[in-house]
Amino acid sequence: MEGFAGKVAAVTGAGSGIGQALALELARSGASLAISDVNLEGLAETEERLKAIGAQVKSDRLDVTEREAFQLYADQVKEHFGKVNQIYNNAGIAFTGDVDITAFKDIERVMDIDFWGVVNGTKAFIPHLIASGDGHIVNVSSLFGLMAIPGQAAYNSAKFAVRGFTEALRQEMVLNREPVKVTSVHPGGIKTAIARNGLTAEGVDPGAQSKVFDKRLASTTPQRAAEIILDGVRKNKARVLVGQDAVVLDLIVRITGSGYQRLFAPVIGRIKPPSR
Numbered sequence: 001m002e003g004f005a006g007k008v009a010a011v012t013g014a015g016s017g018i019g020q021a022l023a024l025e026l027a028r029s030g031a032s033l034a035i036s037d038v039n040l041e042g043l044a045e046t047e048e049r050l051k052a053i054g055a056q057v058k059s060d061r062l063d064v065t066e067r068e069a070f071q072l073y074a075d076q077v078k079e080h081f082g083k084v085n086q087i088y089n090n091a092g093i094a095f096t097g098d099v100d101i102t103a104f105k106d107i108e109r110v111m112d113i114d115f116w117g118v119v120n121g122t123k124a125f126i127p128h129l130i131a132s133g134d135g136h137i138v139n140v141s142s143l144f145g146l147m148a149i150p151g152q153a154a155y156n157s158a159k160f161a162v163r164g165f166t167e168a169l170r171q172e173m174v175l176n177r178e179p180v181k182v183t184s185v186h187p188g189g190i191k192t193a194i195a196r197n198g199l200t201a202e203g204v205d206p207g208a209q210s211k212v213f214d215k216r217l218a219s220t221t222p223q224r225a226a227e228i229i230l231d232g233v234r235k236n237k238a239r240v241l242v243g244q245d246a247v248v249l250d251l252i253v254r255i256t257g258s259g260y261q262r263l264f265a266p267v268i269g270r271i272k273p274p275s276r
């Protein structure tokens with residue numbers, strides 16, 4: 001895979017799943033990598049694999065909810081490599097629970113990581129991306145940033161917010177003639193640890209949720225997801241749909257408008273374990 005030789009890319013949540021696959025694919029295409037995660041074991045594995053490819057790597061513990069640390073980190077990445085071209089705001093968590101039984105603190109936690117983590121990363125890196133003269137912000141939303149389903153209100157809120165933030169930002173960069181491209185990424189079910197690591201409202205069985213996700217919903221490998229995302233980045237796409245499930249469901253949502261809710265609720269009710 002070509003196209004990123006000489007570029008410096010920062011990837012959050014790079015210790016697992018899509019983030020790890022993105023880092024590896026970027027390295028194979030010639031980029032230097034700044035990888036971060038709170039999962040230090042996974043991060044060390046990614047670092048080792050990047051070095052085996054021969055990539056330049058800077059590896060750091062970074063919690064994307066810690067705004068000041070994120071800002072310092074972006075400055076350090078710039079200092080280390082001399083420039084930064086791309087930020088992949090990928091770190092995220094899953095959460096399942098109906099609204100009436102979900103604690104405020106759980107909704108806030110999901111927003112903190114899945115939405116504010118993206119805002120923190122975007123704002124920390126944007127001055128450096130502008131200064132690079134060839135920047136790209138890649139924000140990972142979800143298929144659930146395009147359609148909502150029962151049991152996912154917190155996650156849907158964060159992912160819809162990421163989409164709105166990213167789509168406005170893309171237009172701003174164009175209008176302001178800044179040299180920064182912006183892409184919103186919407187994966188369907190990807191075979192990662194996300195559901196196994198996911199949180200649930202009290203009383204909701206996390207094991208049952210992840211079993212259904214792993215067996216029935218996750219269909220695309222992280223490597224394939226990374227290839228699709230980087231293809232979209234290379235083509236400067238505004239929106240990247242990852243996986244056939246995302247492509248088909250996005251189409252149904254666009255055709256039916258709000259009608260998709262009536263179509264999907266009974267189907268989801270049949271395949272998903274209870275979220276209350």
Ligand SMILES: NC(=O)c1ccc[n+]([C@@H]2O[C@H](COP(=O)([O-])OP(=O)(O)OC[C@H]3O[C@@H](n4cnc5c(N)ncnc54)[C@H](O)[C@@H]3O)[C@@H](O)[C@H]2O)c1
Pocket residue numbers: 012013014015016017018019036037038039042062063064065090091092093094113117140141142143144186187188189190191192193194195197218
């Ligand atoms: N797997 C899917 O089906 C799927 C679908 C749509 C969207 N996504 C999104 O893709 C992104 C990557 O998810 P994944 O599937 O690779 O999951 P994953 O659990 O395999 O990887 C996510 C990584 O993010 C890290 N992380 C979590 N909280 C963090 C924090 N506060 N600060 C820094 N790092 C943190 C985790 O430690 C983990 O290494 C997430 O934003 C997720 O919402 C995934």
